[in-house]
Amino acid sequence: MTEQDQHWLQHAVRLAERAGIETSPNPRVGCVIVRQGQVLGEGWTQPVGQAHAEVQALRDAQQHGHDVRGATAYVSLEPCSHFGRTPPCAFGLRDAGIARVVAAAGDANPLVSGKGFAILRDAGIDVLAEPDPALAQQVREMNIGFFHRMKTGLPWVRLKMAASLDGRTALPNGQSQWITSPAAREDGHRWRARADVILTGIGTVLADNPQLNVRGIDIPRQPPKWVIDSGFRTPLQAGVMQGAALTVVGASDNPQRLALQNAGVQTLLMPGAAGKVDLQEVIQVLGSQQCNEVHVEAGAALSGALVHEGLVNEILLYMAPKFLGAGAGVLALPEMQHVNQARMWQIHDTLQIGRDIRLCLR
Numbered sequence: 001m002t003e004q005d006q007h008w009l010q011h012a013v014r015l016a017e018r019a020g021i022e023t024s025p026n027p028r029v030g031c032v033i034v035r036q037g038q039v040l041g042e043g044w045t046q047p048v049g050q051a052h053a054e055v056q057a058l059r060d061a062q063q064h065g066h067d068v069r070g071a072t073a074y075v076s077l078e079p080c081s082h083f084g085r086t087p088p089c090a091f092g093l094r095d096a097g098i099a100r101v102v103a104a105a106g107d108a109n110p111l112v113s114g115k116g117f118a119i120l121r122d123a124g125i126d127v128l129a130e131p132d133p134a135l136a137q138q139v140r141e142m143n144i145g146f147f148h149r150m151k152t153g154l155p156w157v158r159l160k161m162a163a164s165l166d167g168r169t170a171l172p173n174g175q176s177q178w179i180t181s182p183a184a185r186e187d188g189h190r191w192r193a194r195a196d197v198i199l200t201g202i203g204t205v206l207a208d209n210p211q212l213n214v215r216g217i218d219i220p221r222q223p224p225k226w227v228i229d230s231g232f233r234t235p236l237q238a239g240v241m242q243g244a245a246l247t248v249v250g251a252s253d254n255p256q257r258l259a260l261q262n263a264g265v266q267t268l269l270m271p272g273a274a275g276k277v278d279l280q281e282v283i284q285v286l287g288s289q290q291c292n293e294v295h296v297e298a299g300a301a302l303s304g305a306l307v308h309e310g311l312v313n314e315i316l317l318y319m320a321p322k323f324l325g326a327g328a329g330v331l332a333l334p335e336m337q338h339v340n341q342a343r344m345w346q347i348h349d350t351l352q353i354g355r356d357i358r359l360c361l362r
C-alpha cells in the first residue's frame with residue numbers, strides 16, 4: 001500500500017462516517033473514486049433500501065462528467081456481491097470499468113464475505129483487501145452492531161448506567177436527578193441516538209417515568225422503544241407512550257395487554273422462568289428483526305438480569321466524582337461466595353466528560 005492508498009482509504013472511511021443511522025440494518029460505508037490524485041466521485045451509504053456508497057460515488061462521478069474507466073475505487077467495506085434491496089456493487093464497479101479496488105475491511109455478511117472481492121478479481125480488477133489493520137478495526141467499530149449481528153445473529157447490546165463513585169444510581173428516597181453532569185447526559189443521548197432500539201424495564205417506567213427519546217441532538221428518527229414488563233403494567237399515560245413506536249414485552253396475558261394494544265402499543269408474549277420475560281428470547285427476536293444495536297437504560301433488576309444471563313456486550317458506565325453513601329446499586333446480581341466468581345470485564349476505554357468519567361467495558 002502506497003502513501004496515496006493510505007490517504008484515500010482513510011478518506012473513504014471518513015466518508016462512511018457521514019452516513020447516518022438510517023442505513024441500519026445496513027453498515028455505513030464510504031467510497032471515493034480516484035485517478036492520479038484527482039477525485040472523480042465520492043459517496044456514502046444512503047438510507048436502507050437506497051443506493052450503496054459505491055453507486056453514489058459512481059453517480060457523483062457521472063454528474064461531474066468524469067469517466068471512471070481505469071480509476072481506483074477506495075471503499076471502507078468490501079463491495080457487495082448479492083442482489084439484496086439493491087444490485088451488487090461489485091458488478092457496478094466492474095461494469096463502470098474500475099481498474100483497481102482498495103477496501104479497508106471485508107464484509108461479515110455471509111452473503112457477501114469474500115464473494116465481493118472474488119467477483120472483482122474474476123473480472124481482472126486489481127484488489128487490495130484490508131491493507132491496514134487499524135483502518136479495518138475502525139470500520140468494524142463504526143459498524144459494531146452490524147458485524148456482531150452477522151457473526152452471531154444477535155444485536156450488540158449496550159448497557160448505559162450512571163452512578164456515583166460508590167455505585168449508587170439513586171438515593172434511598174428514590175431521587176436520582178441528576179447524578180452526572182449535563183455533558184455526560186448529552187453523551188448518553190448520542191449513544192441513544194445511534195441505537196436501533198432503546199430497551200428498559202417496567203421498574204424504570206414506574207419509578208422515573210422516562211420518555212426514552214433523544215433530546216438535544218439533530219437526528220433523522222427517534223429509535224423505537226421496548227419495555228420489559230412481565231405483567232403489562234405500563235400505564236397508558238406513561239412517558240414512554242409518547243413519541244417513537246413502543247413495544248411492551250410481557251410474560252403472561254391479562255386485560256391490561258389489550259388496553260395497551262388499543263392504545264397503539266405493540267405487545268409481545270415471551271414467557272420465561274418464574275413468571276418473568278425470557279430475556280434471551282427478547283434479544284434473539286431483536287436480532288431476527290435486523291436490529292444492530294440495542295441501547296439499554298434500566299434499573300438494577302433488569303440490568304443485572306441481562307448481565308447475569310450474558311446478554312450484554314458493552315457497558316457504558318458514567319461515574320460522577322461524588323459519594324451518595326446509600327441507595328440503589330447499578331446491578332442486582334446473585335450473591336457470590338467468592339470474589340473470583342465475579343466476571344471480569346475488559347476496560348475498552350476511559351474518558352473524562354465534563355466533570356464525570358465514562359468507562360466503556362466489554
Ligand code: AOF
Nearest residue numbers: 029045052053079080084085086089109
Ligand atoms: C456495499 N456498499 O454501502 C453497503 C453494503 O439489501 P441491500 O442491497 O441494501 O444490501 C445490504 C447488504 O450490503 C448489507 O447486509 C451488507 O452486507 C452490504 N452493505 N455494501 O457494497 C454499501 N452498505
Ligand code: ZN
Nearest residue numbers: 052080088089
Ligand atoms: Zn453494495
